[in-house]
Amino acid sequence: MREHLTNLWPQVAPLVAAADRPSRYIDHEFGAVRKPDADFRFCMVYPDTYELGQPNQALRILVNAVNARPHLAAERGFIPAPDMCDALRREGLPIFSMESCAPFGEFDVIGFTLAHELVATNVLEALDLAGIPLRATDRAEDDPIIVAGGPCAYNPEPFYLFIDAFSIGEGEEAVPDALELIRQLRLQGASRADILRALAAQDGWYVPSLYRLRDEAAAQQAGSWLEPAQPGVPDTVVKRIYEGFATSPGWEPCVVPYAEVVHDRLSVEVLRGCARGCRFCQAGMMYRPVRERSVRNIVESVKAGLAHTGYDEVSLTSLSSTDHSRIAQVLEQLNCAFAGTGTRISLPSQRLDSFGVDMAGLVAGQKKGGLTFAPEAGTQRLRNVINKNVTEDDLFAAIDAAFAAGWRRCKLYFMIGLPTETDEDVKGIASLAQRAYDRAKKAVPPEQRGNIRMSVSAALFVPKAQTPFQWDGQIPPEEARRRAHLLRDSVKYKAVDVHWHDPATSFVEAVMSRGGRLAAEWVETAWKRGARFDAWTEHFNEQAWRDAADEVGLDVEAVAQTSYEPGYVMPWAHISTGASARWLAKERYRAAEEITTPDCTFGACSACGACPGLESGNVLAALRVAAGSNAVGDGVSAGPPEACDGAASNARPSRRNPYISLLAIEDDCAQENAVPEPHGFGEGGGPQ
Amino acid sequence: MTDPANFRLRVTFCKQGRLCMLSHLEIARALERAVRRAGLPYAISQGFSPHMKIAFGAALPVGVGGTCELFDLQLTRYVAPQKALAALQAASVADLMPSAARYIEHTAPAASVAFPKSTYLARLSALPEGGVVVPETVTVVRKKKEKTLAVGEYLLGELELALAADGDAGDASVVAQLRFKLESKPTGSLRPDVLLANCTDGAGNTLQAATITRVAQEA
């Protein structure tokens, strides 16, 4: 805990002036928060450049959550672009935070959000630029405590050497609570080791240095590769969830960037979680149970957010926004409130089976960009295997609705290399895309048919920790290329184009996703050999990763490609999303038999274990009704949702599923349509 | 008196401090957002992609600041200029702060072309020994093509060198100021930072400019 932070700006300014895009480094945006009076400082780092990191929701949420506490201050940190990293090294200057332009090394705690597998070497780049020892065991008492969270914390082992403590699950409460604890202990003069021991005793915190690695036989016997090395350290770390999510406001302050960033718009999180149960999807397992925000909350949040930020576009974010039980009402009210103001309302993830004519109409008042749908697999058989509960008819109905409503471009996402995939499934992708194109043509007037574009994007399947497919190996890169070529050659239509990524990066992702502790040494060695910014095609250094594997003796092919019997104990078995390993194995067996499992938010509980295990449950704004019908507005059909049927009750359990409760009626049914008047000039604008 | 049915508000603002490093496009986007935050009744263009009716003054290069930058905003109804200004100020960051607002004729030329003559003030961190030597021509690269500009076509009058008062602009390292006026032509313009980078002192050393600021724009 330092008296004050060093302001590096005078030294950094000339480098910024000479850098590519100076606006990445200057801070001073509208909405940036400073808390100079705080005595305990946290730097929340997104391990990539500003353009990718600034829009990140976790960064925004956690900076706000920490700043809301007395004594604590949070700043933002990003990785300078490669030209700036090199310039800092040349000048002997450290990596710096945004708000205070202070060296990372002066913060009490640094947090990294591990958004995807390919940020690993950038974490090391940041630590090195900060002058902080890469390995946790080499850090001195005074060095910042390095914490991390996010999707990759669900298999933290490839990061275990570098991170002092991992926050598993949602951080809204876990992170500020932990910072307060660390502050108290620091004030009492506690050592680093004492602090880490205290953290390990908190729910949802994993401190890798307090565990011993078992050998394979012992691991299979014990059900975990890691054994607590001290009393008071849990065998299994279960994720934290933010219980207050559904009733917390969807609007919270955010920074409005100057630089053009990847998602340069307001985002309002309308619901968290998705229980569709796609068997390859880590997010679907990570964020259970499902929690919806109310219509009023969402609508008021959008109004407040637009008025405070000055954005002209809002994205209603979640894993699957059209699944929201009252999404139609949300869209109707927003369309009405912002008619004629030039404000765009976008839904980032369109569900095939809930994108009907009504939904097309509700998002149709807008400029029509490309539409994206994700059938994921080309045949019904394989869609059943992966539990993607959509049919060809769902796709065709969505295409009919969208193209009739004016869309002309559509992108279809698929995966290749999914468990049990055959050449027939690959050819099925081509066939499905071509038939989708035929449907689009029929829905469009003849003179406009030349504008129709259908593109197919094929990603290589990456087995993800904590999913039913965690036991399935990835197909080798050569085989991936063969299948991609088969797909390309099977597409005969000129208007349908096919894109795929080189499998080399997906291979590294698979190793990171499934690796154990040795993978951390591999990451460290790859970084030393020059790997950084691996998610950037132009910087991805395959050779560095190959050479690193040889140097540390890691059989990366085995890590990425070996398939195990469901039930085999994997290196992340000590981390739990709440969904039990037994249930994951059961799902894998059902996949083999091509049996699907329904979405529990639409009906019966399928016993994944998350709700009882986390002592929680799904919270919905209204009962969800059969596929597609959430897109039908009030007064159309689909009946009045139960939340509005007059029998007001807080958290009333559903008859169908004991783990579904409904938001209280007073949280919902907002009818106010006026745009707020922040400065007393009435409506924000109108056509002239 | 302006046409009562026409509400074309000309706003003067500064670009200073770190925000000098923003590009013209970034400034434009930031100002549009400030207008929306201010809640002003701005007009929206009709058409496929509706957007705010706002027009920006002559662009400043990245790294160059300004004390009297301009944008014109079309409103749908009358708002007293002082009220509009106060709302804009409440919605703006310090380094991009509006300082004045007034209505202008709808026939008035656009802010981007109305004021071709710009006066710049460069703050120097070293006194140029033996005065400032201005080159006759400056070579610039535009769209990958080299182009030679005759400085005399753009530079109006002389460069005026003055010793800086102590603590100029809060920066003790500034020892001298250089004031000069450039005119932009329909065919192109000479950037102030480019001109300075090509000037030398009597011994042939390049000048050490701490900041460059546009301090006046004239017709």
Ligand code: SF4
């Ligand atoms: S426990 Fe049941 S209701 Fe809860 S998320 Fe799992 S399957 Fe759904």
